[in-house]
Amino acid sequence: MPQSVAPYPAARFRRLRQTAALRGLQRENSLSADDLIWPVFVQDGTDTETPIASMPGVARLTIDRLIRAAETAHKAGVNAICLFPYIDPSLKTEDCADAWHPENLVNRAIRALKADLPGLAIMTDVALDPYNINGHDGFVVGGEVLNDETVAALVKMALAQAEAGADILGPSDMMDGRIGAIRRALEAAGHHKTCIISYAAKYASAFYGPFRDAVGASGLLTGDKNTYQMDPANSDEALRLVARDLAEGADMVMVKPGMPYLDICRRVKDRFGAPTFAYQVSGEYAMLRGAADQGWLDHDRAMMESLLAFKRAGCDGILTYFAPAAARLLGDRRG
Ligand code: PBG
Numbered sequence: 593m594p595q596s597v598a599p600y601p602a603a604r605f606r607r608l609r610q611t612a613a614l615r616g617l618q619r620e621n622s623l624s625a626d627d628l629i630w631p632v633f634v635q636d637g638t639d640t641e642t643p644i645a646s647m648p649g650v651a652r653l654t655i656d657r658l659i660r661a662a663e664t665a666h667k668a669g670v671n672a673i674c675l676f677p678y679i680d681p682s683l684k685t686e687d688c689a690d691a692w693h694p695e696n697l698v699n700r701a702i703r704a705l706k707a708d709l710p711g712l713a714i715m716t717d718v719a720l721d722p723y724n725i726n727g728h729d730g731f732v733v734g735g736e737v738l739n740d741e742t743v744a745a746l747v748k749m750a751l752a753q754a755e756a757g758a759d760i761l762g763p764s765d766m767m768d769g770r771i772g773a774i775r776r777a778l779e780a781a782g783h784h785k786t787c788i789i790s791y792a793a794k795y796a797s798a799f800y801g802p803f804r805d806a807v808g809a810s811g812l813l814t815g816d817k818n819t820y821q822m823d824p825a826n827s828d829e830a831l832r833l834v835a836r837d838l839a840e841g842a843d844m845v846m847v848k849p850g851m852p853y854l855d856i857c858r859r860v861k862d863r864f865g866a867p868t869f870a871y872q873v874s875g876e877y878a879m880l881r882g883a884a885d886q887g888w889l890d891h892d893r894a895m896m897e898s899l900l901a902f903k904r905a906g907c908d909g910i911l912t913y914f915a916p917a918a919a920r921l922l923g924d925r926r927g
Contacts (some may be wrong), residue, residue: 596835597645601679601773607629607771609894616689619819620901620904622793622903623896623899623900623903623922624922625668625670625671625919625922626669626671626717626909627781627907627910628670628671628672628899628909628910628912628915628918629672629673629674629882629910629911629912629915629917630665630670630673630911630912630916631673631871631911631913631915632653632658632661632662632674632675633651633652633653633657633673633676633678633804633806633807634652634654634676634678634697634698634701634702635654635678635697635779636654637658638654639654639657640657641653641654641657641836642678642729644805644806645805646801646802646805646874647874647881647913648878648881648882648885649876649881649913650913651680652700652806653837655704655804657704657911658701658704659708661708661916662712662791663708663709663726663745664710665915666709666824667829668920669834669918669919669920669922670712670759670915670919671672671712671713671874672714672715672926673705673712673715673877673898674714674716674717674762675698675701675714675715675810676717676722676803677698677714677720677722677723677807678697678722678806679697679807679808680767681808682883683723683724684724684725685724685926686721686726686731686732687729687736688724688745689723690723690763690879691720691722691748691749692745692749692752693752694752694756695757696752698753698756699753701714702714702716702753702756702757702758703756703757706757712722712901713743713759714757714758714760715759715760715761715762715789716753716760716761716762716765717762718746718753718756718770719747719772720742720746720765720905721765721767721807722808723746724809724812725812726812726814727804727809727810727813727814728813728819729742729764729765729767729820730742730765730767731745732814734746735815736819739767739768739769739821742767742770742771743767743768743770743773745835746763746767746770746773746774746778747770748916750777751772751779751781752784754781754786755781757785759787760789760844761778761787762788762789762790762791762846763788763791764794764848765791765820766789766791766794766820766821766822767820768792771790771837771840771842772840772841774788775788776841777844779923787844788833788842788843788844789842790837790838790842790844790846791848791871792833792834792836792837792845792847792860792925793822793829793830793833793834793846793848793853793860794822794846794847794848795821795822795824795848795849796818796821797823797824797848797873797875798875799849799851799873799874800873800875801878802875802878803873803874803875806874810857819914825918827856827859827873830847830859831859831860834860834863834864834921835864838866841851842866842867843867843883844862844866844867844869844908845867845868845870846862846869846870846911847869847870847907848871849870849871849872849873849875849876850871850910851872851901852897853870854905855905857902857907857923858859858905858906860906861905861907862906865915867909868906868907868908868910869909869910870907870910870911871910871911872910872914874899874911877913877914880894880914892917892921895918895921898914899918901925
């Protein structure tokens with residue numbers, strides 16, 4: 593590309609930046625509300641919400657309030673939501689049995705949302721951490737996070753979510769073999785329409801801290817997740833994981849966290865051309881929102897620039913806590 597650039601003054605790049613109309617014509621990427629998935633936290637009870645201190649502007653909602661919030665967001669243009677449960681500490685166990693209970697909090701929330709908003713796509717998280725007494729994504733025995741036993745539990749959890757009506761299942765646990773096992777079980781049970789978005793390249797990141805507060809896992813987590821989540825130093829490994837998960841039957845793949853890993857998004861999109869998503873995680877949200885609350889950043893501009901960066905890096909969509917605010921802003925601009 594650089595070879596085709598005429599020397600100055602024939603080439604003056606500022607010509608095409610002169611007016612909003614010219615800038616619009618040469619704009620390469622754009623963000624739309626269609627690109628957004630909104631992660632939400634749900635808790636038991638009625639007509640209550642609990643603010644999350646490390647995520648200003650975000651609260652855990654009871655199902656009735658979640659429905660009202662989802663209605664508002666859907667009206668603003670958000671077409672997909674992702675549910676994360678805050679499980680009552682008394683229900684957290686070593687065997688994580690609540691994770692696949694047909695009437696657990698998430699499955700009740702799926703049914704209630706589907707009944708009220710059939711056009712809203714519902715994504716779930718498939719991992720044991722909210723249900724686990726020790727905060728890990730898999731069963732822990734003798735200090736080790738077991739792989740195959742965890743996969744068997746994730747299959748039960750995934751089937752219960754599909755049965756409840758989830759559109760997109762999101763295994764976020766980083767066990768080996770779970771995409772294939774879940775896909776086979778879904779097909780065998782007649783759930784051939786249920787999509788899987790694999791958290792394929794999920795790094796062992798410090799940026800998940802506020803999320804662990806939100807789901808009540810912070811105080812419980814023993815040790816770290818380094819034996820199953822990826823080393824932030826690696827890049828080629830992400831491509832091998834994405835290749836593996838697509839081969840096992842993932843419909844979409846995800847890179848997580850987002851902004852510190854845009855290079856991975858680009859490599860994944862270039863190599864596979866598959867539907868590629870990034871998760872702008874809780875710590876990224878907290879940084880941007882915290883700085884904006886202090887008056888150090890312009891909230892709306894920083895939010896939109898951060899989201900557009902994912903599109904530029906090749907992502908088809910973004911999971912972001914900013915989804916309703918961004919959709920509203922995009923709607924205002926159109927109107
Ligand atoms: C766990 C899970 C995590 C997130 C989504 N699913 C945290 C973790 O792996 O510890 C993080 C999301 C965020 O930080 O916003 N299964």
